[in-house]
Amino acid sequence: MTSLRPRRSVLYMPGSNARALEKARTIAADALILDLEDAVAPDAKDIAREQVAAAVKAGGFGGREVVIRVNGASTPWGKADLAAAAAAGPDAILLPKVSTPGDITLTAKAIRDLGAPEHTRLWAMMETPTAILNAESILRTALDPASRLAVLVMGTNDIAKETRARLTPGRQSMLTYLSICVAAARAHGVDIVDGVYNDFSDEAGFRAECEQGRDLGMDGKTLIHPKQVDICNEVFAPAHEEVAFARKIIETFDLPENQCKGALQIDGKMVERLHAEMARRTVAIAEAIAAR
Numbered sequence: 001m002t003s004l005r006p007r008r009s010v011l012y013m014p015g016s017n018a019r020a021l022e023k024a025r026t027i028a029a030d031a032l033i034l035d036l037e038d039a040v041a042p043d044a045k046d047i048a049r050e051q052v053a054a055a056v057k058a059g060g061f062g063g064r065e066v067v068i069r070v071n072g073a074s075t076p077w078g079k080a081d082l083a084a085a086a087a088a089g090p091d092a093i094l095l096p097k098v099s100t101p102g103d104i105t106l107t108a109k110a111i112r113d114l115g116a117p118e119h120t121r122l123w124a125m126m127e128t129p130t131a132i133l134n135a136e137s138i139l140r141t142a143l144d145p146a147s148r149l150a151v152l153v154m155g156t157n158d159i160a161k162e163t164r165a166r167l168t169p170g171r172q173s174m175l176t177y178l179s180i181c182v183a184a185a186r187a188h189g190v191d192i193v194d195g196v197y198n199d200f201s202d203e204a205g206f207r208a209e210c211e212q213g214r215d216l217g218m219d220g221k222t223l224i225h226p227k228q229v230d231i232c233n234e235v236f237a238p239a240h241e242e243v244a245f246a247r248k249i250i251e252t253f254d255l256p257e258n259q260c261k262g263a264l265q266i267d268g269k270m271v272e273r274l275h276a277e278m279a280r281r282t283v284a285i286a287e288a289i290a291a292r
């Protein structure tokens, strides 16, 4: 079952940047990814690992979901990262460059053996051509709760690198990859967040890409700079009118005279029971956001 935890804005920060780790405790993002992978230079990997583990253990992140992105198992840092992350016990560990179901199941087993607390979930980066081709089988691992798989994170920079597709305005080249992953995530009750928008000074372009991701079915978007958080939170929250209409749908279907009806007319629109289900989710996510 997809969780109703708001994951509108998911902000990356380099684990080597102590100032950013400190500042993160006051940024209005729903989730934070403390990165040990691509944002950290090889010479800074050890200090980043120590800083991130200490920051997670120290806490103080309030209701923000705290995630550690480790280096891959085949890198010189992967093993130490996983051990440190499991011991720190964040809300989730984010695996980069997942390509097969085994990447999830083996990591889940490894962190269990390393003593990771039960609450530590796995998030998976979808950013290789093989991951896209294997999306369904990777996501199927979520059927077993032991996999801990909770969220997919799109890695559009790596997808562009590996496929040689260009990241153009409108992301024509990414749409198939994004939608395949949305379908796989939804089929198996896992949340999914969109890739980053690199030009963090371009507010209009960023807003358009947030809206595109939301309309494709994403739960939120990964971010690289604090100035992207407010727009992202706004776009991925249901609008006031949407919530009001959702409440109206629920109330109308709940009326005794409508108990036997499958379809109704509300404000000139045809509404079916499937819309009542969607409306319940809209209201629930709006309430979860309001409670933050």
Ligand SMILES: CC(C)(COP(=O)(O)OP(=O)(O)OC[C@H]1O[C@@H](n2cnc3c(N)ncnc32)[C@H](O)[C@@H]1OP(=O)(O)O)[C@@H](O)C(=O)NCCC(=O)NCCSC(=O)C[C@H](O)C(=O)O
Binding pocket: 011, 012, 013, 014, 019, 020, 021, 023, 024, 035, 038, 039, 127, 154, 155, 156, 157, 158, 159, 195, 196, 223, 224, 225, 226
């Ligand atoms: C992109 C940046 C390097 C820009 O940094 P900087 O030049 O320092 O920006 P500012 O001067 O505008 O910063 C203003 C203040 O905000 C703090 N800050 C900046 N970014 C962050 C952040 N991400 N989290 C927390 N705080 C942040 C600065 O420290 C300044 O604070 P103050 O000193 O109080 O004024 C930088 O934004 C950055 O490093 N961003 C994150 C880069 C990153 O994590 N990249 C990896 C993830 S993206 C990726 O890998 C995608 C995926 O895998 C794929 O394949 O697509």
Ligand SMILES: [Mg+2]
Binding pocket: 038, 096, 127, 155, 157, 158
């Ligand atoms: Mg990447």
